[in-house]
Amino acid sequence: MTAVNPMAATRADASPAEAASFAEARARLATTADLPRVRMRRVLTTCAAVLVVQTAALLATDRSWDEVLVPGYVILMVTLALVFVLAAVTVAGFAAGAAAAGLVVLDQASLLPLLGGAAALALACGFAPGWARVEAWQATRSRSLTAEEEAALAQRALSGDRSRLWTRGVRLRTYWRADRVLAAFLVLAFHPSMAAFSLWFIGWTSAR
Amino acid sequence: MTVVAPGGASWGPRPRRARGRHAAPERLGDVLVEQGVLTPDQLTEALEQHERVGAPLGAVVLAKGWVTRRQLYVALAEVWDADLAFVDPVDVDEELARRFPAAMLARETWLPLRVEEDGDGEQQVVVATAGRPSAHIAEEVVRRTGIPRVRQVVTTDWDVQRALRTVWRDELVHDAVQSLAERRPDESASTVFVWPQVAAAVALVAATVTGLVLDPSLTMLVLVATVNLAVALAVGTKALISTVGTAWETVEQVTDDEVAALDDADLPIYTILVPVYKEAGIVGLLMRNLADLDWPREKLEILLLLEEDDPETLAAALAAAPPDIVRIVVVPHSLPKTKPRACNVGLTFARGEYVVIYDAEDRPDADQLKKAVVAFRKGGDDLVCVQAALNYFNARENLLTRMFTLEYSSWFDYTLAGLDKLRLPIPLGGTSNHFRTDLLRELGGWDPYNVTEDADLGIRASARGHRVAVVNSTTYEEANMAAGNWIRQRSRWIKGYMQTVLVHTRHPWRLLRSVGPRQTAGFALLIGGTPLMFLATPWLYAMLVVELLWPGALVPALPEWLVQVSLANLLLGNGVIIYLSLLAGFKRRAYGLVPFALLSPVYWLLHSIASYKALWQLVVNPFYWEKTTHGLSSHVQSDGAPAPGTPGSEVPS
Numbered sequence: 130m131t132a133v134n135p136m137a138a139t140r141a142d143a144s145p146a147e148a149a150s151f152a153e154a155r156a157r158l159a160t161t162a163d164l165p166r167v168r169m170r171r172v173l174t175t176c177a178a179v180l181v182v183q184t185a186a187l188l189a190t191d192r193s194w195d196e197v198l199v200p201g202y203v204i205l206m207v208t209l210a211l212v213f214v215l216a217a218v219t220v221a222g223f224a225a226g227a228a229a230a231g232l233v234v235l236d237q238a239s240l241l242p243l244l245g246g247a248a249a250l251a252l253a254c255g256f257a258p259g260w261a262r263v264e265a266w267q268a269t270r271s272r273s274l275t276a277e278e279e280a281a282l283a284q285r286a287l288s289g290d291r292s293r294l295w296t297r298g299v300r301l302r303t304y305w306r307a308d309r310v311l312a313a314f315l316v317l318a319f320h321p322s323m324a325a326f327s328l329w330f331i332g333w334t335s336a337r
Numbered sequence: 338m339t340v341v342a343p344g345g346a347s348w349g350p351r352p353r354r355a356r357g358r359h360a361a362p363e364r365l366g367d368v369l370v371e372q373g374v375l376t377p378d379q380l381t382e383a384l385e386q387h388e389r390v391g392a393p394l395g396a397v398v399l400a401k402g403w404v405t406r407r408q409l410y411v412a413l414a415e416v417w418d419a420d421l422a423f424v425d426p427v428d429v430d431e432e433l434a435r436r437f438p439a440a441m442l443a444r445e446t447w448l449p450l451r452v453e454e455d456g457d458g459e460q461q462v463v464v465a466t467a468g469r470p471s472a473h474i475a476e477e478v479v480r481r482t483g484i485p486r487v488r489q490v491v492t493t494d495w496d497v498q499r500a501l502r503t504v505w506r507d508e509l510v511h512d513a514v515q516s517l518a519e520r521r522p523d524e525s526a527s528t529v530f531v532w533p534q535v536a537a538a539v540a541l542v543a544a545t546v547t548g549l550v551l552d553p554s555l556t557m558l559v560l561v562a563t564v565n566l567a568v569a570l571a572v573g574t575k576a577l578i579s580t581v582g583t584a585w586e587t588v589e590q591v592t593d594d595e596v597a598a599l600d601d602a603d604l605p606i607y608t609i610l611v612p613v614y615k616e617a618g619i620v621g622l623l624m625r626n627l628a629d630l631d632w633p634r635e636k637l638e639i640l641l642l643l644e645e646d647d648p649e650t651l652a653a654a655l656a657a658a659p660p661d662i663v664r665i666v667v668v669p670h671s672l673p674k675t676k677p678r679a680c681n682v683g684l685t686f687a688r689g690e691y692v693v694i695y696d697a698e699d700r701p702d703a704d705q706l707k708k709a710v711v712a713f714r715k716g717g718d719d720l721v722c723v724q725a726a727l728n729y730f731n732a733r734e735n736l737l738t739r740m741f742t743l744e745y746s747s748w749f750d751y752t753l754a755g756l757d758k759l760r761l762p763i764p765l766g767g768t769s770n771h772f773r774t775d776l777l778r779e780l781g782g783w784d785p786y787n788v789t790e791d792a793d794l795g796i797r798a799s800a801r802g803h804r805v806a807v808v809n810s811t812t813y814e815e816a817n818m819a820a821g822n823w824i825r826q827r828s829r830w831i832k833g834y835m836q837t838v839l840v841h842t843r844h845p846w847r848l849l850r851s852v853g854p855r856q857t858a859g860f861a862l863l864i865g866g867t868p869l870m871f872l873a874t875p876w877l878y879a880m881l882v883v884e885l886l887w888p889g890a891l892v893p894a895l896p897e898w899l900v901q902v903s904l905a906n907l908l909l910g911n912g913v914i915i916y917l918s919l920l921a922g923f924k925r926r927a928y929g930l931v932p933f934a935l936l937s938p939v940y941w942l943l944h945s946i947a948s949y950k951a952l953w954q955l956v957v958n959p960f961y962w963e964k965t966t967h968g969l970s971s972h973v974q975s976d977g978a979p980a981p982g983t984p985g986s987e988v989p990s
Contacts, residue, residue, distance in 0.1 A: 219920060220580060220584050223583075264926045311928065311931070312931035316931075319915065319916065320916075323912045327912075330908065334885075334904070
C-alpha cells in the first residue's frame with residue numbers, strides 16, 4: 130500500500146474518510162514542518178553595518194547625498210527582496226518595495242524596470258519552497274472552513290468526546306501558487322508604483 | 338441538617354463515617370448505584386474520569402448525561418446528610434432576601450429561604466444550598482440576620498439561580514446597569530460629556546467662528562493644518578504599529594507543545610458567556626460550534642444569556658434540551674438593552690476561574706481555551722485579558738465580506754500584535770476575549786452604556802495598571818455582507834470609540850500618570866485618531882475634487898503649500914490604507930484576497946459615512962445599540978438555521 134502523499138491533491142470525489150486521512154497527513158506535515166527561519170536581527174545588523182561603512186566612505190569622498198543614498202537603497206532593496214523570496218518574511222517585501230520607491234523618488238530608476246524585477250521575484254515566490262513551508266505551517270494553525278467542512282462539522286454533536294486535533298480537511302496544494310505570485314508582485318510593486326504616481330500627480334497639478 | 342453558628346451553635350449531624358480525600362465521590366457513586374441511577378460499570382468509568390480530570394464525580398456523571406440534575410442532588414442530599422428541597426421562588430422570604438447581596442449568593446450558590454421555628458420553639462433561618470452545607474454559610478447568615486440557628490437544606494444549583502433571578506431581579510439589573518456608574522462614575526459612559534469637555538467644545542467653536550469673522554484665511558489655515566497633522570499622525574501610528582505586528586507574524590505566543598503539556602486535572606472551570614437575542618434555534622448552532630473545544634466538559638460552563646422579552650428564543654432553547662453544561666440565564670428586561678448589560682448579569686453567575694465571550698455563530702479554534710490558560714499562566718498576575726484573533730468564515734462571499742476580512746485580518750493579526758509588542762493599550766474585539774474572572778469583577782465588568790464595551794474595557798484595564806495580551810488562536814465569525822447592515826454595525830463601533838475617548842480623556846493628566854506618555858499617545862492616536870481620520874477624509878477628498886476641477890480655486894483661502902500638503906496627505910493616507918490591507922492577506926496566506934486591497938480607499942469611504950452617522954447618534958442617542966443582522970451568510974443558512982426573511986432569522990447583536 131502506497132503511503133499517502135500529503136502534498137498531493139485530494140480527489141474531488143474523495144470519501145469523507147479519505148479526505149480526513151489527507152487532512153491528518155497534511156496536518157502532521159504542517160505541524161512538523163520547519164519554518165524557513167532567517168535571523169532578521171543578523172540581517173538587519175549586517176545591512177546597517179554595510180550602510181554605515183558605505184555612507185561614511187562616500188561622504189568622505191565628497192559625494193552628494195543622492196550618490197550616498199542610491200547604493201544604500203540598492204543594498205536594502207536587494208537584501209530584503211532576497212529575504213522576502215527565500216524566507217517568505219512579509220515585512221521584508223514591503224521594505225524592499227520601499228527601498229525601490231526611494232530609488233524612484235531620487236530619479237535613479239524608472240518604474241518599468243523595477244516592475245519587471247518585481248515580477249521576476251514574484252515568479253520566484255511562486256516556486257519557492259520556503260513559502261510552501263510557511264503555508265503548511267500556517268495551515269494547521271488557523272484557517273477558515275470551506276462550506277463542505279462546515280457541513281461536516283454541522284453533523285457533529287457536542288458529546289463527552291474531545292478531539293485534540295481539529296482536522297479540518299486542509300486543502301492540499303502543490304508548491305506553485307498563482308495567487309501567491311500575484312500577491313507577492315503587489316507587495317513588491319506597490320511602493321515604487323505609489324511613489325511614481327505621486328511624483329507624476331504632483332508634477333501634473335503644479336504644471337496646470 | 339441544622340447548623341448553629343460558632344458561639345452558641347450546633348452543627349447538625351456529624352458525618353456518618355470518616356471520609357478520606359476520595360471518600361465523598363465513592364460515597365456519592367455508591368448512592369447513585371444503590372438508587373439504580375448509575376450502573377457499576379458507569380461508576381468505574383466515572384471514577385476514572387474523575388481522577389483524570391480532577392472534577393467532582395457529580396460533574397462527571399452530569400457531563401456524561403448519565404444522571405439528571407435532580408437525581409444527582411437527591412443523591413448528594415443523602416451523602417451530605419441533609420434534607421432536599423426544590424425551591425420555588427415564591428417560597429423565598431423577600432424581606433429576608435434583601436439582607437443578602439445577589440452577587441455573593443450567585444458566586445456561592447446558596448440562598449436564604451425563610452425564618453421558621455424549630456422543634457424547640459427557637460427561630461432558625463432555613464437556607465438552601467447547592468453545595469455541601471458549611472460553617473461559612475452559617476456564619477454569613479448569623480452575621481446578617483443575628484439569628485444563631487441555621488438549617489441548611491440542599492437544592493439544585495439551577496433552583497438557586499432561578500430564585501436569584503426572580504427574587505433578586507431588581508438588584509441584579511441594578512448591578513448590571515449601574516454598578517460601574519455608581520462605583521466609578523469617571524469610568525462610565527453613562528454621562529456622555531462632562532462639563533470641561535462641553536466647555537472646551539464651546540470654546541473651540543466660539544474661537545473658530547470669531548476667527549472666521551476676524552481673519553478667515555488664518556483660521557482656515559489653522560483648521561486645515563490641524564486636521565492634516567492629526568490625520569497624518571493617526572495614519573502613521575497605525576502603519577507603525579501594524580508593521581511592528583508584521584515582524585512577528587510567525588511568532589506564537591503559545592506553542593502546541595505548551596498546550597500538550599497541560600494536564601486536564603490542573604485545568605480550572607471555564608465559563609463561556611453567549612449573549613443571544615431573538616435567534617430561535619441558536620442552541621443547535623451553538624452546540625455545533627463549540628463541539629470541538631478541547632476542554633474537559635466537566636469543567637466547562639456555558640451560560641446562554643437570553644433576554645426576558647424574547648420568549649421565542651427561550652422556548653426554542655428549552656425545546657432543544659441542551660446538555661447539562663449549558664445553563665440558560667434569562668436576563669431581566671431593563672434599559673439600556675445592550676450586550677454588556679447581559680454579560681454583566683452572566684458574570685454574576687459565572688463560576689469559572691476564567692470567562693470568555695462568544696457569539697452563538699462563533700467558531701473558535703479547538704485549543705483556544707487551553708492557549709488562553711497557558712497565556713495567563715505565562716503572563717503574570719497583571720494580565721487580565723487575553724484576546725484571540727477574529728476572522729471570517731464567509732470571506733469570499735461577496736466584495737464587502739472580502740474587504741471586511743482584509744480589515745479584520747489587518748487589525749487582529751497585525752495591529753493588535755503590534756500593540757501587544759509595543760505594550761500599548763489594546764482595545765478588545767467583540768468576542769473571544771478571555772478574562773480572569775476575579776480581575777474582571779474587580780474592574781467593574783463591562784460598561785453597559787458604552788456601545789463598544791469591549792474596546793472600553795481594554796483601555797480601562799490598562800489605565801488601572803492591568804495588561805491585555807493577544808494569543809495565537811482564531812475565532813471565525815460571519816462577515817457582514819450587506820452595505821446597510823455594515824454601516825449600522827460600523828456606526829455603532831465608531832460611536833463606541835468616540836465614547837471611549839470621551840470617557841478616558843476626562844482626566845488627561847491622570848491618564849498620563851497612570852499609563853505613561855507613550856501609551857497615552859498610542860491610545861489617543863489609535864482610538865481617537867480612527868474616528869477623526871474617517872471624519873476628515875471626505876473633506877480631504879472635497880479639496881482634491883475642487884483642486885482637480887478648478888485648479889487654484891482654494892489658493893485664495895489657503896496657502897498653496899497647505900493645499901499640496903493636504904493632497905499629499907490624502908494620497909499618503911490612502912497608500913497606507915492599501916499597504917495595511919495588502920499586508921493583511923499574508924498572515925493567513927489568503928493571497929486571493931490581496932488584490933482586493935487596492936479597493937480599500939473606496940471601502941474606507943464607507944467608514945466615513947458610518948462615522949458621521951456615529952457622530953450624530955453620539956449627540957442625539959448615545960446609548961442606542963445599532964442592531965446588526967446576522968445569519969445572512971449562506972454558510973450559516975446551510976447549517977439549518979432559518980433563512981433570512983423567516984421569523985427569527987434576524988439576529989441583532
